[in-house]
Amino acid sequence: MNKQLPGWVDFGLLPILNLLTAFLIAGLVVVAIGENPLEAVGHILFGAFGYGEGIGYTIFYTTNFVFTGLAVAVAFHASQFNIGGEGQAYIGGLGVGLACLALDSTLPWWGILPFAMLGGALFGGIWGAIPGYLYAKRGAHVVITTIMFNFISFSLMVYVIVNFLKTPSNMAVQSRTFEQSAWLPKLTWLDGLVPGIAGSPANVSVLVALAACVFVYILIWRTKFGYEVRTFGANPEAARYAGISTTRVVVIVMAISGALAGLMALNPVMGEQNRVFLDIPQQAGFVGIAVALMGRSHPLWIIFAALLFGMLYQGGAELAFEMPSINRDMIVVIQGLVILFAGAMEFMFRPMVAKFFAGEAA
Template identity: 60%
Template sequence: MSRGELPRWVDFGLIPLLNLAAAFLVAGLVVIAVGENPLEAVELMLFGAFGYGEGLGFTLYYATNFIFTGLAVAVAFHAGLFNIGGEGQAYVAGLGVALVCLFMDTLVPWWITAPFAIMAGAAFGAFWAFVPGYLQAKRGSHIVITTIMFNFIAAALMTYMLVNVFRQPGSMAPESRTFEEGGRIPRIDWFFDWFGMNLGGAQTNISLFLALIMAFLVWVLVWRTRLGYRMRTLGQNPTAAVYAGMRPPRLIMIAMAISGGLAGMMAINEIMGVHGRLILEFAGGAGFVGIAVALMGRAHPIGIVLAALLFGALYQGGAELAFSMPSITRDMIIAIQGLVILFAGALEGLFRPAIVGFFNALYDRRKVREASAAAGQAAE
C-alpha cells in the first residue's frame, strides 16, 4: 500500500458502513423528535425486512430491481459516464418484454418465452441508452442532460402506447391485457420451502437468479475482458486511452448500450414476474435508487448486491415500520431512505479525508521505522 491509498477493506467496507451509520444516526434523531424509540424502530424495520418469509420475499423482490439498475449505473461509471436514465431505459424495456409476451404467451410455455423476453427487454433498454451515448460520443451532448430528458420522453411514449395501442377495447385502464401462463415467469416459493419459509404474497420470482447471474457477468466483463479494461482505462484516464489507440466514441456507445440493457432487464421482474401485464410507471423509481446502490457498492457487483439488499430492506422494513408505528408516516420512511442516499452519494467523502489522514500517518510511521532499521543495519 502506498501513501494516500486506502486498503480495499477500508474503501469498500469501512467507509460505506460509516456513511450508513451516520445516515441511521440522523434518522434516529428524527424518530426521537416524533416521540418514538429509535431502537424499537430499528427492530421493527429489521423484523419487517428479514424476520418472516413474506417480509424477506418482498425485500428480495425490491432488491432484484435494484441489482439490475445498480449494475447499469456501475458499468457506465467504469467508462467515466453518469447514466441517470435507468428509469426510462427500464420503462421502455417493458414495452419490448410485453410485445414478446403478448405474441408468445398463448403459443409456448414460459421457459421458451422468457429468453426472448429477456433479449427484447435488454435490446429496448440498450437502444434507449445508446442514443444518449451516441449524442455524447459524436455530438458532444452531456450524458447527464440527455439521459434525464430521455426519462421524460420514455414516460410520454409509454403513456401514449398504453392509452392508444395496448389498452383493451371497452376498458378505461391504461394497460395491456393480462398475459397467459406462457408469458409469466414462476415464483420461487419452492426454493424457500427448502428452508421452511413461506413467502406468502411476495412475488419473488426467478428474475432474482437472473440478477445474480448478471452481477457475475458484469464482474467478468469489467475485470476479466479486454473490453472491460478499455472501459476502465477510458473512465480513469481518457488521455491515456487515446494514447493507447483506443477509440473513446466507440467505447462510450458500447458502455451505454450495455448499461441500458442491464437496466432493461429489470422489466422482466415487474412485467413477467409481478404484474403479468404492461402498466403505467411500473419502474417505480428503481432507476434512481440504482444510482445510490452503485455508489454505496463502489460500482463492484458484490457491493451492489449487498447495497441492493439494504435498500430492499429499507423499502420493505420501512413499510412494516410505518404500519406498526403510526406516528412514523410513509413520508418519514422516504426521508430516511433519502438520508441513506444522501450519505452514500453526495456525502460519500465525509469521512474519507480523516481516514486517509489516519492511514497516511500509519504509513509514515512504518517508513520511519524501516529507515531506522536500515540505518542500524548499515551502522553494524
C-alpha cells in the first residue's frame, strides 16, 4: 500500500516502530545468553553519552555515518542503489591525503582544508560517476558495479601506498604522518562544556558534515536539478517524456553521491590518523545504507539515524568491556537487526499504519 502518510508518521512513527522491534529482538537474544537487557542498554547509553571521551567518540562515528548516509540518500532519490560508499571513501581518502602531503609544510590546516575537501570530493566523485555512466550508457547494474568497485579501490589503494606513498623504513602500509599543521583541530573548545571530549578523535569535520546536510537539502528540494532527480526517481519514463536527460541525471547524481562518500575521509585521514592508511571507511559505507533507510533519505533525519549508529558503535565497545559475555560479535548482531528492520520499513508496519489512517480518515 503506497498511501501517502503524514510526515510525522513517515519520518517518525515508522522508523521508531522498526527500531523498537529490532531492540526487542536484540533484548531477547541478550536474555537467551543469560544477561539483563536493561543493564546492557544502560552500558550502551553510558558508553555513548555518559562521559566526555565517549561523547567525542560517538560524534566521531556519527560524522562518518552522516557523510555516507547522505551519499546513499542522494542516489536513492534517483532510484540508484549506491553500495560503493566504501570504495568511494577509500579513493576519497587518497585525494584528501595527497592534498595534505603536498601542502602540510607550507599551509595551516584551514588553508589545506579546502584543497583536502576538493581532493576527497573529486576522487570520490569520479569513482562514483563511473558506475553511473556504465548504467546510463551500457545498462550495467549500479549495485553490481559499485560492489565491484569497492574491491578495486582497496587493491588500488594498496598499490598506490606501497609503491608511491610508504616510507622505506616503515613496514606498515601507510604514508608518512602529516605535519601537525595539517591536522584538523579537535573539539577542544567544547572541553569546558563536556570535560574529556578533547581526548577523543572528534574534530571539526563534524561541521563539514552538517554543512553537507544543508547542501543536500538545498540540492534535492530547492533546485531545478533536484526536481529532475526526484522526477526521475519517481518515474523514469515520465522524466524522459518531459525531456529530462536521464544519462545526465544518473551520472551527476552518482558523482555527487561518490563525492559525499569521499568527503567522509576527512574525518579519519585528516582528523584522526593524520596519514593515508588502509581501511579508511571502517565499514561506514555499508552502515550509510541503513542510515539513509532509517532517515528516509532526508538530511535532518539522517543526522539522527547516524547518531543512533554512532551510539551503537561507541556504546557497544563499552558494553563488550562491561559484560564480557556480550562480545563484539553480539554488537554486530544488534546493529544487523537494526539494519534489517530499517530495510524492512516499507513492508512491515507501513501497510498496517496506512490502513489505520485510512480508517481514521473515513
